[in-house]
Amino acid sequence: MKAQFISSALLAAGLLAGCSKSDTTPAATAAAPAATAATPAPAPAAGPRTIAIQAGDATNAMKYDVTSIEAKPGEQLKVVLTNAGTLPKTAMGHNWVLLKAGSDPAAFATAGSTAAATGYIPDALKDQMIAHIDLLGPKESGEATFTAPTTPGDYPFLCTFPAHFLIGMKGTLTVK
Numbered sequence: 001m002k003a004q005f006i007s008s009a010l011l012a013a014g015l016l017a018g019c020s021k022s023d024t025t026p027a028a029t030a031a032a033p034a035a036t037a038a039t040p041a042p043a044p045a046a047g048p049r050t051i052a053i054q055a056g057d058a059t060n061a062m063k064y065d066v067t068s069i070e071a072k073p074g075e076q077l078k079v080v081l082t083n084a085g086t087l088p089k090t091a092m093g094h095n096w097v098l099l100k101a102g103s104d105p106a107a108f109a110t111a112g113s114t115a116a117a118t119g120y121i122p123d124a125l126k127d128q129m130i131a132h133i134d135l136l137g138p139k140e141s142g143e144a145t146f147t148a149p150t151t152p153g154d155y156p157f158l159c160t161f162p163a164h165f166l167i168g169m170k171g172t173l174t175v176k
């Protein structure tokens with residue numbers, strides 16, 4: 001048993017640097033609690049890459065603080081939008097809508113601006129969306145987990161609350 005633990009620990013120490021699998025780690029930890037030197041560099045976390053976007057603070061009320069996102073084709077992404085403002089949702093709500101390539105964000109925003117009942121998401125144009133985060137009131141957060149398009153290109157995102165797109169509440173996801 002002991003020899004097996006030691007060989008597991010050596011194996012783990014040798015492999016962990018280049019390998020994110022951790023199925024040998026428990027044995028290595030149990031057998032060699034003092035072997036702190038074997039602690040590997042943190043492996044990349046599994047799951048989607050998180051992109052945090054804030055909107056609606058005092059100095060930047062109708063903008064996203066992230067307007068440019070780069071992704072690899074087919075990358076798993078999680079966008080987390082936080083409305084940092086204090087005004088009521090009906091006066092200063094924010095959402096986040098990512099559109100397919102070739103969609104017209106201005107037309108989408110125009111259609112959305114009258115669709116209050118659906119959080120300013122225009123039902124008729126729903127099939128142009130890749131992902132979206134519903135309308136957020138003050139201090140609320142929402143998220144969308146999705147797969148980036150596999151086709152390189154620029155994909156527009158925007159807030160469809162009335163007038164926000166026109167004022168500049170928009171950005172671009174670039175897949176390359």
Ligand code: ZN
Pocket residue numbers: 055062093094095159160161164169
């Ligand atoms: Zn907005």
